[in-house]
Amino acid sequence: MTVSIPLRRDDGSVEVLMGHRVQHNLSRGPAKGGLRYSPHVNLDEVRALAMWMTWKCALVDVPYGGAKGGIAFDPHNYSEAELERVTRRYTSEIGTFIGPERDIPAPDIGTDEQTMAWMMDTYSVGRGHTVLGSTTGKPLRLGGSLGRSSSTSRGVVHIALAALRHRGIDRATATAAVQGFGKVGRSAARFLAEAGLRVVAVSDQFGATVCREGLALELLEKHVDATGSVVGFAGGEELDPDGLVLLDVDLLVPAAIEGVIDLDNAPLVQASVIVEGANGPTTPDADRILEAHGVLVVPDILANAGGVIVSYFEWVQANQAYWWTEKEVQARLAERMECAWDFVLRYADAHSLSLRTAATCLAVARVAEAHRLRGRYP
Ligand code: NAD
Numbered sequence: 001m002t003v004s005i006p007l008r009r010d011d012g013s014v015e016v017l018m019g020h021r022v023q024h025n026l027s028r029g030p031a032k033g034g035l036r037y038s039p040h041v042n043l044d045e046v047r048a049l050a051m052w053m054t055w056k057c058a059l060v061d062v063p064y065g066g067a068k069g070g071i072a073f074d075p076h077n078y079s080e081a082e083l084e085r086v087t088r089r090y091t092s093e094i095g096t097f098i099g100p101e102r103d104i105p106a107p108d109i110g111t112d113e114q115t116m117a118w119m120m121d122t123y124s125v126g127r128g129h130t131v132l133g134s135t136t137g138k139p140l141r142l143g144g145s146l147g148r149s150s151s152t153s154r155g156v157v158h159i160a161l162a163a164l165r166h167r168g169i170d171r172a173t174a175t176a177a178v179q180g181f182g183k184v185g186r187s188a189a190r191f192l193a194e195a196g197l198r199v200v201a202v203s204d205q206f207g208a209t210v211c212r213e214g215l216a217l218e219l220l221e222k223h224v225d226a227t228g229s230v231v232g233f234a235g236g237e238e239l240d241p242d243g244l245v246l247l248d249v250d251l252l253v254p255a256a257i258e259g260v261i262d263l264d265n266a267p268l269v270q271a272s273v274i275v276e277g278a279n280g281p282t283t284p285d286a287d288r289i290l291e292a293h294g295v296l297v298v299p300d301i302l303a304n305a306g307g308v309i310v311s312y313f314e315w316v317q318a319n320q321a322y323w324w325t326e327k328e329v330q331a332r333l334a335e336r337m338e339c340a341w342d343f344v345l346r347y348a349d350a351h352s353l354s355l356r357t358a359a360t361c362l363a364v365a366r367v368a369e370a371h372r373l374r375g376r377y378p
Helices: 043-059 080-093 113-127 151-166 183-194 217-227 241-246 284-292 306-320 326-351 355-374
Strands: 002-008 014-025 031-038 065-072 103-107 175-179 198-204 207-210 237-239 251-254 273-275 296-298
Touching (some): 014 031, 014 043, 014 103, 031 113, 031 306, 043 326, 151 296, 183 251, 237 241, 296 355, 326 355
Parallel strands (some): 031 103, 175 251
Antiparallel strands (some): 002 014, 198 207, 207 237
16 A cells, blocks of 8 residues: 655645555464655565565464555654654554554664554544554553563574574674664664674664774763764774675674675675674675575574564553563563574575575465465355
């Protein structure tokens, strides 16, 4: 569904934005997927991201199909009041298409828990009663789940540690670089450091910072909170942001945007393990090159599935109006991530496949099986 979103700007002028919501496959349950605010949003991108969600949900066995939404604009250039008006109008435009049993949005690039609170409220006003299960990634005080905001990053780190173990790399001496310092990258860097790795470089859309002895992440987070970027951090040296993926590290976590490891830079990648925090950071050409060079690439649909797993937990809790402790959420997340890792690794080994091909085969087979079992009606 593509919708127009007329927005009255704070200065009184009117602008019309374009929004999309794509549902890719509903065989295994209601659609589920993030909402992205970025100037690069277009229907093809949203469609591809919706399909990824179908495979991701199937792979980690949460009972959803795939969806994705997006509005083509740069949220950094709009006031909070304008963002609220955009979000509410978009929600009302797609209102008949979404809901806890139909399609459940969540945060993605450029959106956050406040966005989900506005969406839930707008949807609920339209229904005449509060529907907490209509979005996930909501604030804790409004039907959010403990552990949701850091769940994608925690999942990335569970998988990264399993992948390093698999490669025989000791985490106590391992180094890591993280691309992107947003919702996924920032906490992933912190959890990697807490697990004993030395995080030597991070980047964002404005630049990158590197320190071979390991970045002081607490200070870096303070710097980012104060300035809005990793650029200018006194505890690191400036680095060309494109150079981050080429650093000589054990672990590379691309956690920003798609297509950053491509035909041109893949031959120069020195990391032993890549764990895809972002969706689609590695192009198919790059994948072939990395495989030939013996780099272990853990695909997005496995590596960043922690977010949708805890979104599922949030939806279950909201529908039951019964809240779990953070310990319960973390334990269930860890169990599902480790289970999915073993499932994919065993299949890849048994059939001599890359982890991406193995994960995709397993996910597609689950969707196909559900589709076949449902049969045809009438
Ligand atoms: P976000 O908007 O919170 O953060 C994105 C970060 O990437 C920002 O720090 C931004 O400055 C940086 N960035 C943008 N362009 C860059 C570039 N060219 N080089 C380096 N950094 C750049 O978004 P997010 O939610 O952290 O999402 C990041 C990725 O993770 C996306 O691919 C998203 O689809 C995926 N993902 C997110 C979640 C989630 O729960 N948020 C779940 C699964 C997957």
